[in-house]
Amino acid sequence: MNNNNIIIIERIMFNELLIKEVRKRRVIWDVGSKAYRNANDVRNEWLEVAAESGSTDIYLAYQTAHMPRICWECDRQ
Secondary structure, X not given: OOHHHHHHHHHHHHHHHHHHHHXXXXXXXXXXXXXXXXXXXXXXXXXXXXXXXXXXXXXXXXXXXXXXXXXXXXXXX
16 A cells, blocks of 8 residues: 555545544534534534544634624624
8 A cells, every 4th residue: 555545544534534523513513403503512522522523623613604794703792
């Protein structure tokens, strides 16, 4: 098995772990949840996903993608 195959397999395993961890945390994806509207709850859940998967990149990606939403939530409080 060459290095490219190993990288692909590692990526598939990481993606499966990521999906599993996000599914466990309804706050992240359930727009009907009251907690979904709480930026702190969502941020904390993403931090847990990052910790479980061993990657802070997930949280950084979330933070970048949702920055306007987080700022809007902060302004409302």
